[in-house]
Amino acid sequence: ERKQLNRLRREPTRTRDGVDIKLWANAESREDIAEAHGLGAAGVGLYRTEFLFLGTHEIPDEEKQFNAYRDAVLGMTGRTVTIRTLDLGADKSDDTGLALRDEPNPALGLRGIRLSMSREKLFEIQLRAIARASAYGPVRVLLPMITSREEVLYAARLFDRVRKSLAEEGVAVAEHIPLGAMIEIPAAAIALPTFVSKIDFLSVGTNDLVQYLLAADRNNEALGDLYTPLHPAFIRMLSDIVRTARKAGKPVAICGEIAADEAFTPLLLGLGIEELSMHPGSFLQIRKAVREIDHAQLVQSSRALARAKDRASIMRWLESRTA
Numbered sequence: 001e002r003k004q005l006n007r008l009r010r011e012p013t014r015t016r017d018g019v020d021i022k023l024w025a026n027a028e029s030r031e032d033i034a035e036a037h038g039l040g041a042a043g044v045g046l047y048r049t050e051f052l053f054l055g056t057h058e059i060p061d062e063e064k065q066f067n068a069y070r071d072a073v074l075g076m077t078g079r080t081v082t083i084r085t086l087d088l089g090a091d092k093s094d095d096t097g098l099a100l101r102d103e104p105n106p107a108l109g110l111r112g113i114r115l116s117m118s119r120e121k122l123f124e125i126q127l128r129a130i131a132r133a134s135a136y137g138p139v140r141v142l143l144p145m146i147t148s149r150e151e152v153l154y155a156a157r158l159f160d161r162v163r164k165s166l167a168e169e170g171v172a173v174a175e176h177i178p179l180g181a182m183i184e185i186p187a188a189a190i191a192l193p194t195f196v197s198k199i200d201f202l203s204v205g206t207n208d209l210v211q212y213l214l215a216a217d218r219n220n221e222a223l224g225d226l227y228t229p230l231h232p233a234f235i236r237m238l239s240d241i242v243r244t245a246r247k248a249g250k251p252v253a254i255c256g257e258i259a260a261d262e263a264f265t266p267l268l269l270g271l272g273i274e275e276l277s278m279h280p281g282s283f284l285q286i287r288k289a290v291r292e293i294d295h296a297q298l299v300q301s302s303r304a305l306a307r308a309k310d311r312a313s314i315m316r317w318l319e320s321r322t323a
């Protein structure tokens with residue numbers, strides 16, 4: 001099995017009928033980056049920056065952040081690195097004092113873009129570090145926990161300002177740094193048509209999108225089957241996101257855990273997803289699943305998927321795809 005997978009190391013991630021699927025890496029450590037690079041990742045689709053803020057009492061300064069981001073960019077040798085701005089919340093054990101202590105509902109609290117907006121100086125420092133890293137290779141900026149157009153516009157304006165002042169200081173910065181939004185809160189998915197023109201790309205965070213859509217804690221085992229992407233509301237939401245993005249000509253990737261689960265590959269591709277971001281440890285398994293797919297046939301049968309009325313019919317659809 002492992003040997004068979006290893007034969008795919010140098011093969012393209014292409015369906016039987018020739019549709020190329022982009023595999024991005026969820027990576028942050030040097031090892032992840034090296035593995036992603038070796039396995040032919042299109043780039044890093046999700047570089048979570050929280051790790052710089054965890055297990056330390058000090059908020060990392062611009063230099064420390066810049067060094068980490070530049071190393072990731074250099075490690076990918078010319079392939080794009082998508083750096084997500086800080087998504088720290090009271091659920092993460094942070095000792096920097098940034099995240100509020102004892103929020104009654106940390107998942108619904110001051111985290112992601114909300115925390116960044118409430119600490120503008122800190123946000124500015126992170127954006128400066130990212131912009132500086134862009135002088136070493138292609139970089140994209142990804143905003144977590146977006147709910148509205150206002151938040152996107154705020155971040156875009158601040159990022160413009162940051163780049164202008166770096167230019168005035170004579171610091172090298174890439175000409176173009178795409179700005180994207182995580183679609184992981186139902187409000188963002190529903191309101192996407194109001195701000196899709198303001199972003200360059202989207203990344204669907206299905207871990208949180210499922211949690212917030214179904215009011216089901218992503219870490220609560222007691223909920224059993226309630227936390228699941230196999231809900232008609234989720235299928236419809238995902239299908240709408242893809243349609244809106246496509247109409248606007250904006251690339252859309254999935255970066256939640258389901259991207260790394262081959263059981264979901266036909267579902268995601270059937271709904272029109274052509275970019276998946278996951279830990280590189282899952283690349284070969286997903287590449288194998290993609291190579292077994294007949295894309296045209298899948299898209300045709302996905303009409304039934306969008307009409308599914310319950311979990312059982314979604315599961316039946318999935319089973320008939322992999323039979």
Ligand code: PEP
Pocket residue numbers: 048087184204205206207208209255256257
């Ligand atoms: C997600 O919510 O799906 C996601 C990729 O982000 P995180 O797991 O870091 O919340």
Ligand code: MG
Pocket residue numbers: 184205207208
């Ligand atoms: Mg998330």
